[in-house]
Amino acid sequence: MVTPTGGEERIWEILRTVPDPEIPVISLVDLGVVRSVRLDGPGVEVVIRPTFSGCPALQHMRDEVERALREQGYEPVTVTIDRLSSWSTNALHEAARQRLLAFGIAPPPVATGDLSADLAKPVACPQCGSSDTVVDSAFGPTLCKQIFRCKACRQSFERFKPLG
Ligand SMILES: [Zn+2]
Structure with missing residues (x-):
């Protein structure tokens, strides 16, 4: 004890x-x-x-x-x-964003409450920083994440979805 x-x-x-x-x-x-x-x-x-x-x-x-x-x-x-307090990806601490990036996961953009607009924003590749990335439709999204593919370095990476 x-x-x-x-x-x-x-x-x-x-x-x-x-x-x-x-x-x-x-x-x-x-x-x-x-x-x-x-x-x-x-x-x-x-x-x-x-x-x-x-x-x-x-x-x-x-x-x-x-x-x-x-x-x-x-x-x-x-x-x-506390079910009345709503969480959004904007609640992520800066440390969490850095950790995500360090582990090759693209952090979410600031969520504006308009999900389709937020999802349409360019996503930078966590490996090389290129914004020339596309959703890899071979993998279905989960509630929290999507799979992207970078056309510059050809790596696939996970992206944490924005949620406002
Ligand atoms: Zn890349």
Whole structure:
């Protein structure tokens, strides 16, 4: 049994180690999913918000947050899902965008709320920076991602879809 030390900053630190189930290179904190944390004696309350509505990853995120905090000695751990607070890709922290790029995933443009306009914006290749890219229709999109192909360096890459 570990005795928890540190204040709420320590909790944020632990949550920064919990990866997003869809995009494991970024943490739930950098994804903008964790809304708030509150220490309550030896226990902790965490509020998270769903990313894509109906995303089955939500239950998984909640379990992972609970597990990570329990491992560090926090008990009880309460994770509340704030369904009224809407997440958008604009909530991505700058660190998350950098991580995506570093792992060859094109980050989303700023979402304006007009999805078809946002999807039509040019997408730069994370490998070579060229904007001469096309959606690779051989692969169907997921809720979160699309596959693109770069005509300049011929690499395929994933692009995180904008969501406003
Ligand atoms: Zn390229």
